[in-house]
Amino acid sequence: MGAWEQAFVLVFQPYNIMVMVAASLYGLFVGAIPGLTATMATALLVPVTFFMPPIPAIAAIVTATAMAIFSGDIPGCLMRMPGTPASAAYTDEAYAMTRKGQAELALGAGLVFSAIGGLFGTLVLVVAAPSLAEFALKFSSFEYFWLVLLGLTCAVFMTSDRPLKGFVSLLIGLLIACVGLSNPAAFPRFTFGNTEMMGGLGMIPLMIGMFAVSEIIRYAVDTNPPLRITDKPLGNVFAGMWGLATKYPKQILRGSVLGTLVGALPGAGADIASWMSYAVSKKFSKEPEKFGTGHVEGIVESGAANNSALAGAWIPALVFGIPGDSITAIVIGVLYMKNMNPGPSLFTNNPENIYAVYLLFIIANLIMIPLGWWCIKVSKQILKVPRNVLMPVIMLFCVVGSFAINNTAFDVTVMLIAGVAAYVLEENGFPVAPAILGVVLGGMLEENFVSSVIKADGGFLAFFTRPVAGTLAALTLAVWFLPLFLRRLRALAGA
């Protein structure tokens, strides 16, 4: 049996299909509830996927996130409150359309072009990942060192308008990654004599804390009055979609390309892709004056962008083990738990698993259309679910989920501290995404750094002499110093 046939068998097992349908409903629900994000959906899924075979585990995450990024549009449109940060860019626009009586057009555009963007991102994943993997087979520790450093650098500069605070966040993440025995000398670092810390701080409790518990704390102190749902009836969401597709083909393509690229850059995910796409759409539009007044063009473009970013983020995650966004940061942890360690050898040793991932993405984006249509139908009921009941239940779920990974109460403590820390840091303008990347990539960065230093034997030129390593080094340094250099240049030109 060929690898593709095996992949089909893996994906179309009844159990796997059942998991995908359940994960879809879960993703649609979580995305539609303001305050629950797609990353949180992923973090909460991990304790459950822990008990599944690899392909259904990945299937659950792929489908749930795709659905959540789409359904985040629904409360944006009906309540002027984005369901996930990835919909925030065009929430005002969608709400303005609702007030003009065009809610079904805004929701339909969100649904249909989300699916198209998602399929485009998948296409790029299918084409780009294997060739990148073949290229990456020749990488040594020098290339990996620069690649990780470049990834972390991008994460700092992409996720924050204040790179200094992003950098602090990254360093804290790297420091957390140092905890435990996994270092060149297997010396227990920063364990304070605690045997539970020998193995390092658990990635999953950290993530659940940072992405779920912090949101619940934010809910607990939210002084805003509850939002009202628009009471206008919704018509057929698919009416006029063909018209939009033929009117804005360039916008759909541009949004999908930009989204995939931003997704593939480490650290930046669907939310940043969506903001950037909306801005690009406005800049190049023939009627920019209509933006903000309930104009569908920006929704078409950034709706495609945020879903294509999801697939784009998997490219570096699968090929190099470098997450493209915070969702894939969690996915990498799951891949390791399932013995599907990311890296180029994943493509040569177990191609059927990779093909299965491609199929999962295609199916998820296709079933999004009927399930999303149904979700829009029942959205007013979903939005009426009382959040004061939901939030405590989610937090108890977080506690049990953190406990379930290693069956130790210590992990619950890690979760709680991570949650409070993430809340405090975000309140003070420190972005959290770089910290997560630091935790995920710290071990890899140190390992490749140390083996490179040993290989180089004191000669630091060795870090730059291999052609690919040199190019990556130049790119990294350019991202670091170009902004400073340009500012200097501008100051000189001004003076």
Next chain:
Amino acid sequence: MKLNDAVWGALLLLLGAVVLVHVQSFPKIPGQQVGPALFPGIVAAGLAVCGGLLVLKGLAARRAVGNADAGWVVFAPWVRERHYVLAFLLTIGVNVFYILAVNRLGFILVGTIYLAVLFWIFGVARKWIVPAAIVVTLGIHYAFYKLLKVPLPWGVLQGVAW
């Protein structure tokens, strides 16, 4: 609660310094120039440098007249309302209670109290608080203990474990 950047900077400077001193005690690997201290040492130095820069930025922000970030500490609006302070403390407190009590009292009791406290502070209708807390706790217990085989502790209910 928002602290001025200078306060954050000072804290990070301190953290960096403590880590730098601490890693000096890590063993060296004979015959190699890199040991377990090198990488955390670099990270700590980075934190200290960033801390220093934040101190400068924070002080500059304080000197700027009419800057909203000028105070050493700026409190969010919820800090002035007792209800929200209590909600904040209880949200964290129930987790501390869970960590300390779950092995002795068992998951079902602790989970029920955990949910009931949060339902109460988030304003769930009074008659629903206890029934909802019990039903949800039993549901989560069933899903994780029975279906996923997670050994949630029974505590004082050990005698009637099902």
